[in-house]
Amino acid sequence: MVLGTYKQITLARSTDKQIQKISQDGGIASALLCFALDEKIIDGAVVAGPSEKMWKPMPTVALTSDDILAAAGTKYTLSPNLWMLKEAVRQYGLEKVGIVTIPCQTMGLRKMQSYPIGVRFMADKIALDIGIFCTENFSFESLKTFIQAKAGVDFDLVEKMDIGKGKFWVHTADDVISFPIKETHGYEQNGCKVCLDLVSELSDVSTGSIGAPDDWSAVMTRTDSGETIFSKAVDAGLIETKPMDEGKFGLEMLTKLATSKKEKAMKVIDDRKAMGLPVPFKASNEKEGDPLANV
Amino acid sequence: MSERVVISPTSRQEGHAELVMDVDDEGIVTKGRYFSITPVRGLERMVTGKAPEFAPVMTQRICGVCPIPHTLASVEAMDDSLGIEIPKAARQLRELTLAAHTINSHAIHQFLIAPDVVPEELMVTAINSVSEIRKTVQMVVDIVAGEGIHPSDVRIGGMARNISEIARKRLYARCKQLKPKLDDHVELIIGLVADKGLPEGLGVTNAPTLATDVLYGDRENFDLDRFTEIMPESWYDDPEIGKRACSTIPLYDGRNVEVGPRARLATFGDFKDRGVVAQHVARAVEMKMALSKIIDLLAELDTSAPVMADFEINGTGKLGIGAIEGPRGMDVHMAQVENSKTQFYSCLVPTTWNIPTMGPATEGFHHEFGPHVIRAYDPCLSCATHVIVIDDEDRSILKDEMIRI
Known part of the structure; x- marks a missing residue:
């Protein structure tokens, strides 16, 4: 299960011309957040918004579609979105927060929800997590x-x-x-070398360009809430889908890249563990079952 | 023949204290003494010599029961010492925080006295009601002050940030919705306390009341010249108790006083009743006052207004006073800042004022009513003292070291 647990995998893109123009690939993250905001599934979202410096994103609380679209497109650098989450539920008073995360942040988010130390009354306010595919940052x-x-x-x-x-x-x-x-x-960041997750395995919906043709995104729905939001957006005509290519440039490539990220990272983890260095993952011989599992 | 009844530690209150009552043949208390046995206090020493910003962060950790009044008293003392005039919106946010905390704290107290006054069949209703109220008002503190227990956004010079308009509207709606529930709750508690049938005159004392404001606190109404502090040895008539008591005895005009909700209502309103029942009633009534204040403040608040003053942190050595009306009474912090460092710091916390008053309040009634009298003051002794436990097994604690910090 190198792609984690998922309900369905498909190719998709936003039907909105404006989103298509500014988005990185299929504009799925933007389209889903705008839809969730309109449908009041979320009352705001934490996204990598623009800052004063070109290409340097700033975690931003988006309250309108315009705010979300201002954050469209990939920036290949760090945006510590989880850092803004507390402000979103405190000063902004949001109760149903959407968030876009890369895999390491997805893990952090779920950990934060499982052990809400220092983040009282926040775990239950996360309504939607859109995970982005990420090889490194x-x-x-x-x-x-x-x-x-x-x-x-x-x-x-x-x-x-x-x-x-x-x-x-x-x-x-x-x-x-x-x-x-x-x-x-x-x-790349040092931490990326030990990261076992390419596809945001713990998110509600994950999306990215790997395995998809130009201007389309691969989408994996993973949780009930993720599946519901995605299919509602498709039904509403905001997102169009087509079946994922199973072959060399589709699912096969996604699986291959996810596996190779895991294998490379596992080797670094094992090496570091052997040297007695602290790594937040288990060594391959410490794992029960799948040696490439994201644990 | 005189007998002695000792309750140690007194229960369903925060911190540890002892109630020693001399009783006559009928069990009537002839002499009551209440004193803190929660040892040693070192927080003021910890903040001395450090940056002024450290004081509110540290002193709010005096206790998890009323961290908000300590934070506010600390920043108010610092503001006063540094000569800072905070913006209007910052003052509104501070008042909001305190009013919400007051409701929360009073609700917790009602939970603590529930086994005394609530009959079994109503217990679930009463507790649910307490939980419902706390949930909403804690949300106000969470959002306005950044954190429900140890608020991070209450700062010297104002507040770290204003709340968003969406948060203001949401809180306003929630607090409006809470109003009928809170009204029912207050009615329930007042009714149940009356039904308990406590003897008339229980807990009535002649101690004068002391309060600085209706709800928030006003340093102008606290006159430092009228305040004195004596050691417990010279207050308690029993030398053994004088030695064991862990808090000093603060006096105003040379007399022990009562602080808290009843004191506030008596000083600033026409509330004439005294004693245990009156204290419970005053506390409940104050919850309604605080909620209507919250609703008013949220309606008025300008969320785009600045909330932080411009100021220099150097200080002139002026003795700053921060007087805050905490749920359990007047909380005064005093601070002196010079050369950008805290030179002097002192806290006069609510229950310390009440301690010398609470013992004698048990006199004249059967000793079985003693705990009722004590609980009516909602004592919270943690502010008085703090120790570090070195070993849970042998219960060894840092004592001398703590004092020397």
Whole structure:
């Protein structure tokens, strides 16, 4: 089960032209949050919103569709969204919060809900967690450094970044530059090396571009609430779906990448454990059952 | 023949205390003495010499029962010492926090006295009612002050941030919904206390009342010159008790006083009744007053207004006073800031004022009523003292070390 537990897996994209224009791929996170907000399934959401610095996201409490759309698109750097959760339920007084998380944050969120130490009365206020596929993440300075060095463009001129087909793509106003994703290794966060989760296994709905054609996203619904929201949005015509390609560029690729992330991470975990270093995961020989399980 | 009845520790209250009653042949109390046996207090020493911002953070941890009044008294004392005038919205947020906490704290007390006054068939109703009320008012504290137990957003110079408009509307709606429930609850409690049929005059004392404000607290009404503090040895007539008592005896105009809800209503209203029943009634009535204040404040609050004053933290050595009317009475913190450090800090906490009054209040009635009298004051002794337990097994504690901090 390298993709975690899920109810259905499908390809999907937002039917909203505006979302399609600004979103990274299929615009699923934006579409679902806007829909959940309209349907009052959530009363606000914590998203990676814009900050004063270009490409440096800031955890933001979005209360309207406009706020959500302002946060559309992937930023390949850290946005500590969980940090904003408490403010969302305290100063903003939200009671049904939606949140977008990458896998490590999804794990943190679920842990926070299981052991609500320092976050009283918050666990029960999380209504929707949209997990994003993630292979690794970069600190802001790392991102800036390797883009300027590898793509040779000024960071301020970058209009879109993307990862796909084994390459890191940098779009500027009049150019598209790419370099092999391998060249970014060494710039990622240290924690990503021990991360066993590519697909946000613990989220309500997870989504990402891996295994999907251009401008579409792969979507996995995982919990009852995630499934309900997604199918309602599909029924409402806000999201269109088509079956996931089972083959080489579809499910097979997603499975392959998820497995290889787990295998690489497991090796680092085992090495670190052997040296007696603290790692928040079990070594492969400590696990009962699946040696690649996200535990 | 005189006999001595000792209750140690007294139960269903916060902290540890002892009630020693001399009784005559009929069991009537002729002499009552109540004193704290929760040892040692060191928090003021801990904050001295440190940055002023540390004081509210530390002193709110005096106790988990009324952390809000301690936080507020601490920031008010610091504001006064530093000469800060806080913005209007900040003051409103502080008042909101305290009013919500007062309702919460009174509801907890009603839970504690439930076994005394609530008949078995109504117990579930009463407890559910307490829980319902607490849930809503704690939400107010959570949102306005950042945290329900140890508020993080009450700061020197105002509040860390204003609440959002959506939060204000939500709280307003919730508190409005709570109003009929709270009215029923208050009626229930007052009715049950009356039904208990406690003897008339129980707990009546001649001690004057002391309060600075109707609900929030006003340092102008606390006159430091009229305050004196004596050691327990010179207060209790029994030298053994004088030695064991752990809190000092604060006096106002040289007399022991009563503080708390009844004291507030008597000082600022026309509430004339005295004694155990009157205290329960005053407490219940005050819950209604606090809720209507919350609703008014939420209606008035401008959520876009600034809540933090501009100020310098250097200090001039002025003795600042923060007087807050906590649920159990007047809580006064005093602070002196100079060279950006707290030079002097002292807390005069609510129950400390009541301690010398509570013992004599048991006199004249059967000793079985003693605990009723004590509980009517809702004593909370943790503020008085704190120790660090080194070993749970042998119960060894840090004593001397604590004092020397």
